[in-house]
Amino acid sequence: MPVRILAIESSCDETSAAICEDGKITSNIIASQKIHEQYGGVVPELASRAHMQNIVPVVDAALKKASLTLDKIDAVGYTQSPGLIGSLLVGGQFAKSLSFSKNIPLIAVHHMQAHVLANLIADPAPNFPFLCMTVSGGHTQIVVCESPYSMKIIGETIDDAAGEAFDKSAKLLGLPYPGGPLIDHYAASGNPTRFNFPKPQIEGLNFSFSGLKTSILYFLEHAGKTFSYKPELKVSQIEKEHFIQTNLNDLCASIQHRIITILLEKLKRAADETGIKSICLAGGVSANKGLRQSFNELALVEGWQPYIPSFEYCTDNAAMIAITAYHKFLAKDLTPLSQTSSARANW
Ligand code: KG4
Ligand code: ZN
Secondary structure, eight states, X not given: OOOEEEEEEOSSSEEEEEXXXXXXXXXXXXXXXXXXXXXXXXXXXXXXXXXXXXXXXXXXXXXXXXXXXXXXXXXXXXXXXXXOHHHHHHHHHHHHHHHHHHTOOEXXXXXXXXXXXXXXXSSSOOOSSEEEEEEXXXXXXXXXXXXTTEEEEEEEBSSSOHHHHHHHHHHHTTOOSSOHHHHHHHHTTSOTTSSOOOOOOOOTTOBOOHHHHHHHHHHHHTTTSOSSOOGGGOOOHHHHHHHHHXXXXXXXXXXXXXXXHXXXXXXXXXXXXXXXXXXXXXXXXXXXXXXXXXXXXXXXXXXXXXXXXXXXXXXXXXXXXXXXXHHHHHTTOOXXXXXXXXXXSOO
16 A cells, blocks of 8 residues: 655645655645735744635645545654744644644654655655755755765754845845845846855854845945945945946856855865765755756766755655655654643754
8 A cells, every 4th residue: 555645844834745655746835925026025923824814725735736635645744843933833733733634643743854855746856864964044064964864964053044144135225125035036037256256264064144245335335445344435225336337247256156166166175174075965055047057067077976855855745745744654753642842943
């Protein structure tokens, strides 16, 4: 008999449900919440309410797409942590209720583990051990992944995540939230080496992006004259906006180029130090076209086997929760219904 998992993801502002049948994803439905755009970031209470509205139709659509009914489901997986507590609770309570009413096992999944294991959806999938650089809106991590059940963080950001660096840079350029995909879009027509934004000097495998954000702020406020604070060179708001408007493509390309070089330098260092040649990307920022291209070029030079999830499995999605829950199901790593905390903001 095939093993069929229904999984739910609701950690932030995407309500998603997916079906995994014997390790293959047969549906992955994602409802994005447009309401946050006007606020310049995710508003937690509005996200929870939107999850409440979306969850039933999204689960229904995932079952229909996979031509299944609830009676054919063997277990229900869900994102337990990390994320927005109200958003997590909606998915967690829904999954718990399904598990209870259908008398099927419940499987709590760690969102960051799931981003990494999104790479197992591909065919061929990477062999273990592999290195994975997860670049999302809340995290930037390099992990050594020994098996679906065992991974170790060897480097991470000490301040902003890569996705935050994209989104905050976009905000400084006057672009709406989430700005990452917009920077990607404008960068495609820009010159990545026109503006040489400073690179942080961080030892080891950790990352830092807050300095870049500050240098962009000053660069724009001084209409491209300096990366550091010089009050005597500050321009008016109108001059600043004019500078941005006339250089938007090059600004986006140069900012994106700097973020990519910061990421790939550390990834290469991690590969050199561990000797691992199977290298994966994961998380929302791995949807970035510039990063995907530079990563593949570097892999060719370094002799790596590169893996990047297809676009729909990079940003938040339930398919990655489903594949992780599938492996936990095989390992009999189930979550008792008696567990009181169905959601945790941090893990
Ligand atoms: O993994 P994800 O969907 O959610 C979290 O777990 O955080 O990542 C969302 C992040 C956002 O910061 C968004 O701007 C960024 O991924 N992102 C991108 C692109 N698509 C999504 N950043 C740069 N280029 C993209 N194409
Ligand atoms: Zn995520």
